[in-house]
Amino acid sequence: MSEDHRATREGDGGGLLRRLGLNRPELRAWAMYDWANSAMVCTIITAVFPIYYSEVACAGMDPKTASGRYAMATTLGMVIVAVMSPILGAYADQTASKKRLLGRFLALGLFATASMFFIHTGDWILASILFILANIGANASFVFYDALLPHIARDDEIDRVSTAGYALGYVGGGLLLALNLAWIRFPGWFGLPSGPGLTEAQATLPARLAFVSVAIWWLVFSIPLFRRVPEPPVSGGERWAGLHPVRASFGRLAETGRHLRRCRQGFLMLLAFLIYNDGIGTIIRMATIYGTELKINSTVMIASILLVQFVGIPCSFLFGSLAGTLGVKRSILLGLVVYTGICVIGYNMSTNRDFLILAVLVGVVQGGTQALSRSLFASLIPRSKSGEFFGFFAVVEKFAGIFGPAMFAIINMASGSSRGAILGVIGFFLVGGFLLLMVDVEEGQRLAKEWDLNDAAPTPLAATASPGA
Known part of the structure; x- marks a missing residue:
C-alpha cells in the first residue's frame, strides 16, 4: 500500500476518531464486536x-449452596475453553478461518442465551x-476476535483500538x-404482566425476556465484523503445506510452544496476566452472586452493574491516553x-452503599486494565502467529477464570461464607x-518485530506499518 493511499485511509475518520483509534471502517467494525458481546457479559455473566x-x-x-454451584458451573465452562483454545487458535492460523470459527462459537453462545428463556x-x-x-460460546469467540487485532491495527494504534473496543463494550x-x-423493575410499562397474583x-x-434480548443484540451487532474485517491470510505455514489441517494445526501448536522461549517477554507477560487477571475475573464473575449471598438488594446490584458500564466508558479511553503518558505497564x-x-x-461490605462504591471503583479500572493487557501482549508477539499466540493467551485468560471461582467454591464449602475468598x-x-x-516491554517488542521480518510470508500489515511504528 502506498504512503498516499494509507494516509487517505487514515484520514477518512477525522481527527477525533483517529485519536480514539476508530478512524478506519475495519477498526470500527472490529470494536463493534465488543459492543455486541458485552451484552452477554453484562446481563448473563455479571448482573x-x-x-x-x-x-x-x-x-x-441455601444461598451459599447456590453460590457454590454457580462457581462450579463457571469453572467447568472455563476449563473446557482453556483446553480447546490453543488447538483452535493454531487451526485458525493454518486454515485462515478466524472469522468462520468466531461465527460458529457465536452461534453456540446465541443458542445457549436464547434457551435460558425456558429456565423456571x-x-x-x-x-x-x-x-x-x-x-x-462467548469465550471461545474471544480467541479469534482478539487474534484479529494485530492484523488491523498498527503498533502505534493498537493500545487505542483495544481500549476503544472496551469502551464501546x-x-x-x-x-x-x-x-x-427497566422492564424487570417496571414490567407494566412495557405491557408485561405486573402486580400481585402472578x-x-x-x-x-421479564428476566427470561432479558436473556432472549441478549441473543438478539449479540447477533445484530456482530454483523459489522463479518462484513468489514478481512480474514488474515495464512502466515508462515509453508512447512505445513500438504498436511491435513488438523495435523498441521497440532504441528503448529507444538512449534508455538517451543517458540514461546523466543518470546520470553511475551511468556512472562502471559504468566503475570494469568495471575492478576484471575483476580479481575473473579471479581467480575462472583460479585453479584456474592452480593446475593450477603442479601444486597437485587435492584441495587443490577443498577450498580449498569453504573459500572457508564463509568467505564470515559475511563477506558482515559487508560488508553494514560498509556501514552505513563506507559502501558505502569498503567496496568x-x-x-x-x-x-x-x-x-x-x-467489609454489608450495605447497598458499599456495593455501589465497589461498582464505581471497578468501572474506573476494569476496561482499561484488561484492554491494555490485551494490547501489550499483542505488541510482544509476531503477527504471523497471532492466532496461535492468542490461543495461548486465551488459555491463560480462561484458566484465570478457573482458580478464583474454584477458590470461592472451596472456601464457601469450608467456612459457610465467601468473605474469606x-x-x-x-x-x-x-x-x-x-x-x-519484570517484563521488559522494549526488548519484547524488538524481538517480535525481528520475528516478523524473518518470516517468509509477512502479513500485509507488516508491510504497511510505518517505520517508526
Whole structure:
C-alpha cells in the first residue's frame, strides 16, 4: 500500500476518531464486536443471570449452596475453553478461518442465551448447562476476535483500538442492561404482566425476556465484523503445506510452544496476566452472586452493574491516553493497586452503599486494565502467529477464570461464607503485579518485530506499518 493511499485511509475518520483509534471502517467494525458481546457479559455473566440462578433456578436452596454451584458451573465452562483454545487458535492460523470459527462459537453462545428463556423455578441443572454453553460460546469467540487485532491495527494504534473496543463494550452492554433493568423493575410499562397474583411464568417473564434480548443484540451487532474485517491470510505455514489441517494445526501448536522461549517477554507477560487477571475475573464473575449471598438488594446490584458500564466508558479511553503518558505497564500496575483496595472494601461490605462504591471503583479500572493487557501482549508477539499466540493467551485468560471461582467454591464449602475468598483475591494482584514489573516491554517488542521480518510470508500489515511504528 502506498504512503498516499494509507494516509487517505487514515484520514477518512477525522481527527477525533483517529485519536480514539476508530478512524478506519475495519477498526470500527472490529470494536463493534465488543459492543455486541458485552451484552452477554453484562446481563448473563455479571448482573441478571447470577441473581436469577440463585433466586429462581436454585429456589429453596441455601444461598451459599447456590453460590457454590454457580462457581462450579463457571469453572467447568472455563476449563473446557482453556483446553480447546490453543488447538483452535493454531487451526485458525493454518486454515485462515478466524472469522468462520468466531461465527460458529457465536452461534453456540446465541443458542445457549436464547434457551435460558425456558429456565423456571428449580431448573438449576438446565440453568447450569446453558450457562456453561454460553461461557464456551462467548469465550471461545474471544480467541479469534482478539487474534484479529494485530492484523488491523498498527503498533502505534493498537493500545487505542483495544481500549476503544472496551469502551464501546461498556456502551453496548450498558444500554441493553438499562433496558433489561427497566422492564424487570417496571414490567407494566412495557405491557408485561405486573402486580400481585402472578403465576411463576408471568413473574419470571421479564428476566427470561432479558436473556432472549441478549441473543438478539449479540447477533445484530456482530454483523459489522463479518462484513468489514478481512480474514488474515495464512502466515508462515509453508512447512505445513500438504498436511491435513488438523495435523498441521497440532504441528503448529507444538512449534508455538517451543517458540514461546523466543518470546520470553511475551511468556512472562502471559504468566503475570494469568495471575492478576484471575483476580479481575473473579471479581467480575462472583460479585453479584456474592452480593446475593450477603442479601444486597437485587435492584441495587443490577443498577450498580449498569453504573459500572457508564463509568467505564470515559475511563477506558482515559487508560488508553494514560498509556501514552505513563506507559502501558505502569498503567496496568495502577489498575492492580485499585483492585487491591476493591478487595478490602468487598471483604467489609454489608450495605447497598458499599456495593455501589465497589461498582464505581471497578468501572474506573476494569476496561482499561484488561484492554491494555490485551494490547501489550499483542505488541510482544509476531503477527504471523497471532492466532496461535492468542490461543495461548486465551488459555491463560480462561484458566484465570478457573482458580478464583474454584477458590470461592472451596472456601464457601469450608467456612459457610465467601468473605474469606475476597481477601484471597489480593494475592493474585500482588503476585501478578510483581511478575509484570519484570517484563521488559522494549526488548519484547524488538524481538517480535525481528520475528516478523524473518518470516517468509509477512502479513500485509507488516508491510504497511510505518517505520517508526
